[in-house]
Amino acid sequence: MTPRTALTIAGSDSGGGAGIQADLRTFFANGVHGLVALTAVTVQNSLGVQGFTEIPADVVAAQIKAVASDMGVNAAKTGMLATAEIIRAVAKTLDETSLDFPLVVDPVAASMTGHSLLREDALEAIRTELFPRATLITPNLDEVGLLTGISVTDPESQRSAAEALLEFGSRWVLVKGGHMRDTAECVDLLTDGREFVSLSGPRYETENTHGGGDTLASAITASLAKGASVPEAVAAGKKFIERSVAEAYSLGAGVGPVSPFWVLNR
Numbered sequence: 001m002t003p004r005t006a007l008t009i010a011g012s013d014s015g016g017g018a019g020i021q022a023d024l025r026t027f028f029a030n031g032v033h034g035l036v037a038l039t040a041v042t043v044q045n046s047l048g049v050q051g052f053t054e055i056p057a058d059v060v061a062a063q064i065k066a067v068a069s070d071m072g073v074n075a076a077k078t079g080m081l082a083t084a085e086i087i088r089a090v091a092k093t094l095d096e097t098s099l100d101f102p103l104v105v106d107p108v109a110a111s112m113t114g115h116s117l118l119r120e121d122a123l124e125a126i127r128t129e130l131f132p133r134a135t136l137i138t139p140n141l142d143e144v145g146l147l148t149g150i151s152v153t154d155p156e157s158q159r160s161a162a163e164a165l166l167e168f169g170s171r172w173v174l175v176k177g178g179h180m181r182d183t184a185e186c187v188d189l190l191t192d193g194r195e196f197v198s199l200s201g202p203r204y205e206t207e208n209t210h211g212g213g214d215t216l217a218s219a220i221t222a223s224l225a226k227g228a229s230v231p232e233a234v235a236a237g238k239k240f241i242e243r244s245v246a247e248a249y250s251l252g253a254g255v256g257p258v259s260p261f262w263v264l265n266r
């Protein structure tokens, strides 16, 4: 049987923990066929990002058109988009394909080691060009701060931030709580402005969370590709990332990746 398809528009991580590498293995683990529009090649390992080169915007657009016109896209996600020019090209191409698929926008601004993954002005372009086209956006707390100026420290400020982010035009917002490190639970807040869903799970004692945001957004995208509603897809994504953090492993001298390998034994 032909599986459903999910498209990732994102950068490559030479260390294999985040970016398209995380997206493709998560799509595979969730039973969907992964399609790729590569935006940048990063040079990175467990210690951080040493640099990146972006792919020309017209080549990013051509990759999207090639797969959308021939194979069809059931859902898509964006990760590292590198430049405002690429972001504008992605937005224009998504409009031109006129396919009605759910779009998850993970507004990746920097690696967890603090290295910027966006050129100047690109985060603003994500906000204006992609958020209004997004079914769901999935910022972490650093990205929430950059986008809204709100410092999330508790459930009240998490809710205020989610409401502020909705003003940027996406249908749903998921404010991830992984960075609220002094809480015993990891609580992500999902809302469309009417419904507020707190997704809570254990906080595992590990430094190895590289690729966590990509893995969560990809698992959600895979479920959307299979026809789940946004609340169903986010609940399934949260279960997937929880297990992947629980089984994260050390690799290299720095931060290791979350692990999707548990799916092989389920």
Ligand SMILES: Nc1ncnc2c1ncn2[C@@H]1O[C@H](COP(=O)(O)OP(=O)(O)O)[C@@H](O)[C@H]1O
Pocket: 112, 139, 140, 141, 176, 177, 178, 179, 186, 187, 188, 201, 202, 203, 204, 205, 206, 209, 211, 212, 213, 214, 216, 238, 241, 242, 245
């Ligand atoms: N130590 C942890 N234990 C369990 N879940 C975690 C842990 N750290 C992060 N998560 C979960 O992983 C996902 C990504 O979280 P977060 O760290 O907030 O984003 P990002 O990886 O984009 O910086 C969220 O669902 C969050 O709740």
Ligand SMILES: Cc1ncc(COP(=O)(O)OP(=O)(O)O)c(N)n1
Pocket: 010, 011, 012, 013, 018, 019, 020, 042, 079, 080, 108, 110, 111, 112, 113, 117, 209, 210, 211, 212, 213, 214, 215
């Ligand atoms: C190529 C590439 N894309 C994205 C990231 C960031 O990964 P993410 O899962 O958001 O978060 P961290 O693992 O950096 O917390 C990356 N490093 N490289």
